Amino acid sequence: MEKVLMKGNEALAEAAIRAGCKCFFGYPITPQSELPAYLAREMPKRGGVFLQAESEVAAINMVYGAAGAGVRVMTSSSSPGISLKQEGISYLCGAELPCVIVNIMRGGPGLGDIQPAQSDYFQATRGGGHGDYRTIVLAPSSVQELVDLVYDAFDLADMYRNPVLILGDGILGQMMEPVVFKERPARQLPPKDWATTGKMGRQKPNVINSLYLDPVKLEEHNLKLFKKYQEIEAKEARYEILNGDDAEYFVIAYGICARIAHAAVEMAREEGIKVGLIRPITLWPYPKKAFEEVLPKAKAFLTVELSLGQMVEDVKLSVEGRAPVYFYGRTGGMVPTAEEIFEEIKKMRGLS
Amino acid sequence: MSKIIIDKDRCKGCGLCIEVCPKKVLFFDNDMVNVLGYHPVAAKEGCIACGFCATVCPDVVFTIYREEKGGK
Amino acid sequence: MKVVFERPKSLQATKTHYCPGCGHGVIHRLVAEVMDELGIQDKTIGVAPVGCAVLAYNYFDCDMQQAAHGRAPAVATGIKRALPDRVVFTYQGDGDLAAIGTAEIVHAAARGENITVIFVNNAIYGMTGGQMAPTTLVGQKTETSPYGRDPQIAGYPIRVCEMLATLDGPSFLARAELTDVKNINKTKSYIKKAFEMQLSGKGFSLVEILSPCPTNWGMKPKDAVDWVKNEMVKVFPPGVFKEPKEG
Incomplete structure (x- = not known):
């Protein structure tokens, strides 16, 4: 297996393409800029979509649309941008949509600085937005692990119909290390028969939604999510x-x-x-x-x-x-x- | 001959159809209260199947048929 | 017997939650009729907003996504980029599209995103109980402009079609009024044209529809229709603001 020397941000982007990511939506912010730049170069050549959104808010909602349409989709940002995405992340969790969200953390609060930090831990691990939900959070410590976890992130997202966060920092994103992109056997994943692809002959319309006006129904939905989180806690801690x-x-x-x-x-x-x-x-x-x-x-x-x-x-x-x-x-x-x-x-x- | 079918339980009694009917055949059926709690619209004889009522109706209350020339 | 009118098959039989005389029901039906006529029901994905039309996913008989407030054009962008051969439309109110979602609609239009937007302008927030909207007329009384909208405090209504017409991205922009049979038919012809733009890959299309909200305007349904005809059209002139040049 060939080793290549790559920056963390670029290695992450390459791994995402290899993991089957079809769409990327993002908004520029330091220190993750190499990631979207890499995808802007590579996605059009390799049958994928790269789109620079007008804001992080728009980007995460584009992720919602594409995830709901059943494709593998990713966005990336850094701390202040991730704060802006929280509304969308809450909706993604409520509607149970799989996606991968990269946070290359920088110092805060507010605009803070562009140096490495780990001060978004609470935001990442406690849900981050409104409502009772969790996102899976992966924290690699080398460029190789970053690459390996990208494949896992997409699989976990699809397995559990839940957003997965990759939590990195400015050093990891910027540093160059040798990496190997290992061929991985395809995992057995549940079919996306819930996706809104157009009915295409289906009898009933599919609906992507997080609204449950009846409190009985909303509690049922929350308990269902909670059960899923319990299963993740039991099986996926590493x-x-x-x-x-x-x-x-x-x-x-x-x-x-x-x-x-x-x-x-x-x-x-x-x-x-x-x-x-x-x-x-x-x-x-x-x-x-x-x-x-x-x-x-x-x-x-x-x-x-x-x-x-x-x-x-x-x-x-x-x-x-x-x-x-x-x-x-x-x-x-x-x-x-x-x-x-x-x-x-x-x-x-x-x-x- | 034309035929107008009114799904009375869909009607919310806004009356927009009554205003627009050129033959003034529509009226509120004040003897009836539908499942939504409204006096629904009803039709007298004389409908010409112009479809105006159905066009302005927000609640898809009407289904309208017209006899085709030479048809039964 | 020939059918003159029946429920379009792209519209579910479900009764709507809309108030008596509300324009949403008519607009839903027109969109569904257009879906039937163009034969696109099976490949269409709609995006419901936040606001009165949030439950649109219960009414259209096509795949639907429910979007966060104002974000429908971004959600539609995600769907359309993932599945470019499908038909994608958003259904949005004035608060959703012209206040909280201003960035999303402007940039979807600027990109020439190949989606269709149904924009319902009734000059008020309906679902939350009648607050001032970005399209509320000067002097119009609402829950949050109880003395009438005062430009010194709350500025002026936004004309979305005129604003978007300055961009190169949109292929078709039109404003219609839901006031009488003739104008309802015209509204439908605009909606059909907007979907046809998308089907022929011409890019972003939007139809703004001036629509009555009797409940929150505190009017009888007929008076609300008259208010659209007599007051709203003065501020929001109906017509086509952008369309492809012939040939």
């Missing part, structure tokens, strides 16, 4: 534990932060501190099982994020008070060094 076998302390980090934290873990190991790394790959569903696995031997946990403490809440919910949970975060696009995290690991050991 994580990786590094240096975990003999570890007494654990650092928890995702995305680019996990790579820096892993370097810090290696430094601590050299000094004889038995520390491991838990790296959630899905942020929703949150991989609580990882904590069940290590809790019998864990003395303390340290969460490291590019935010002032968002995922740490899920860590605490997973640990359930059975061990101390510490936090270290940088914000506004400031990325911690491995040395900084190493110092925090030493502090954790001293405190517990």
